[in-house]
Amino acid sequence: MRFLVAFFIVIASFSSYCQVLKKPSEGKSLVYIMRSNDLGGAMNFRVYDKDLFLGALPSRAYFTYECEPGEHLFWAASENRDYVEANLEAGKSYVIDLRAKMGMFIAAVGVEPYSPDNKKHIRRVNKVLKKHINANIVDASRTEEKEENIAKAMDAYKRAKSRSNNKIKTLLPSMNFNTN
Secondary structure: OHHHHHHHHHHHHHHOOOOOEOOOOOOOEEEEEEOOOOOOOOOOEEEEEOOEEEEEEOOOEEEEEEEOOEEEEEEEEOOOEEEEEEEEOOOOEEEEEEEEEOOOOOOEEEEEEOOOOOHHHHHHHHHHHHHOEEOOOOOHHHOHHHHHHHHHHHHHHHHHHHOOOOOOEEEOHHHOEOEO
16 A cells, blocks of 8 residues: 555656756756647748747757846747737746637647746656747848738737737746756
């Protein structure tokens, strides 16, 4: 009987284990941007940090983005745009998931900040890091060709922000994951 109790305690402790993420360079923050579901597999979601184009993320992939700590506005575009306001601390790593959803004509995107306190988030992070490819797509050189899209998205963000029931998500400094 004691063996069974000990066995279940060990299993329970492993279920909350999260694969350790990389640590950012000194004085920087690191954001993992991933796609954990396969819906909209043929779609690449365009990813931005406010007015900086980071790249187009394919299905079953993730990338890391090292940036200055502080306030950021991450957003993704597909048939729609979705936003997350982030406040990042130096020396910390964070996770944002781009969730494909059913859209009107093509897959829509939802931007979801992850918390290490959520077991479902931990399982998804582990799955992505083990089974998905690191796309290494960050290439800000294409930002200029995206200026019109960025301007429209910033206008849409301001309108969404001004609504009393805005659905803009928040990534808090405390939502950082373990790093090695």
